[in-house]
Amino acid sequence: MRTPSPSWPSSNFSSCASCNPSSSGSPAGGRCALRLEIRSKRFAGREVIRGLSLAAAPGEFLALVGPSGCGKTTALTIAAGLDRDFDGTLDFGGPEPVLGCVFQTPRLLPWRTVRQNVALVLPKARRSDGTAERWLAAMGLEAVADEFPGRLSGGMARRVALARAFAVEPGLLLMDEPFVSLDEPTAQRMRALLTTMLERSPATVLFVTHNLREAIQLADRILVMAPGPTRVAAEVPLKTPRALRDDALVERVRAELLARPDPAFRLLA
Numbered sequence: 046m047r048t049p050s051p052s053w054p055s056s057n058f059s060s061c062a063s064c065n066p067s068s069s070g071s072p073a074g075g076r077c078a079l080r081l082e083i084r085s086k087r088f089a090g091r092e093v094i095r096g097l098s099l100a101a102a103p104g105e106f107l108a109l110v111g112p113s114g115c116g117k118t119t120a121l122t123i124a125a126g127l128d129r130d131f132d133g134t135l136d137f138g139g140p141e142p143v144l145g146c147v148f149q150t151p152r153l154l155p156w157r158t159v160r161q162n163v164a165l166v167l168p169k170a171r172r173s174d175g176t177a178e179r180w181l182a183a184m185g186l187e188a189v190a191d192e193f194p195g196r197l198s199g200g201m202a203r204r205v206a207l208a209r210a211f212a213v214e215p216g217l218l219l220m221d222e223p224f225v226s227l228d229e230p231t232a233q234r235m236r237a238l239l240t241t242m243l244e245r246s247p248a249t250v251l252f253v254t255h256n257l258r259e260a261i262q263l264a265d266r267i268l269v270m271a272p273g274p275t276r277v278a279a280e281v282p283l284k285t286p287r288a289l290r291d292d293a294l295v296e297r298v299r300a301e302l303l304a305r306p307d308p309a310f311r312l313l314a
């Protein structure tokens with residue numbers, strides 16, 4: 046988390062508990078509402094988002110889907126409070142929540158052990174109270190707690206990143222393509238693990254993906270983004286309980302969505 050990139054300015058990292066050990070936020074486990082209104086977002090004068098509006102109820106799992114470059118990461122970055130340079134409003138319906146963040150790459154500190162990577166996001170008083178170990182155990186990572194990240198497989202490193210995000214007991218979990226570039230069986234195991242973790246530690250979730258199947262499998266509601274400049278073009282509520290969404294149902298819903306006349310859906314194919 047200490048490696049800044051152009052779209053994740055280091056100066057604003059204190060907003061994300063998973064990125065910053067000293068962040069406190071609201072009481073742990075306090076699921077929050079999320080209301081984000083981006084009237085306009087520009088990079089160097091170029092407007093990339095216009096009139097994007099989204100709202101999540103406490104505990105709701107929202108998936109943002111859309112074609113590459115349409116502004117999903119930008120919207121998530123704004124929701125995380127990491128980019129305040131936009132015209133609009135961000136509101137949690139109460140105090141700022143504890144944030145958990147999971148990115149496209151695990152972003153572990155290579156010079157710290159797995160255990161330390163998780164413990165470091167916790168308030169000082171909780172760094173040696175067994176919390177890190179409990180979350181590592183929940184992810185099946187006890188055996189590598191004292192290893193350095195360089196010794197882990199890609200899937201294990203992602204599990205550490207998930208453990209780190211859940212260890213803070215986030216009220217709001219922000220995930221940016223967290224399972225991209227994993228082989229499909231590993232990605233499926235990670236999605237199942239995410240579902241289990243959310244049952245254990247419920248949070249409001251904003252999940253960015255370009256993978257429509259993944260969104261159908263996980264989300265309570267899918268927001269389909271349309272480019273140029275980006276806005277939410279359509280919303281798809283998913284009523285079937287997550288546990289009952291097998292491959293056949295996911296494929297059926299996907300086919301139905303891709304057949305819709307709205308061009309925003311065709312861009313997802």
Ligand SMILES: Nc1ncnc2c1ncn2[C@@H]1O[C@H](COP(=O)(O)OP(=O)(O)OP(=O)(O)O)[C@@H](O)[C@H]1O
Nearest residue numbers: 051052088093112113114115116117118119120255
């Ligand atoms: N720091 C930046 N400076 C200038 N332009 C940027 C910056 N960050 C993003 N952009 C531009 O804003 C647009 C939206 O980018 P963003 O990364 O949010 O899209 P995305 O939908 O998440 O893409 P992908 O699915 O490929 O990750 C793109 O045109 C991108 O080039």
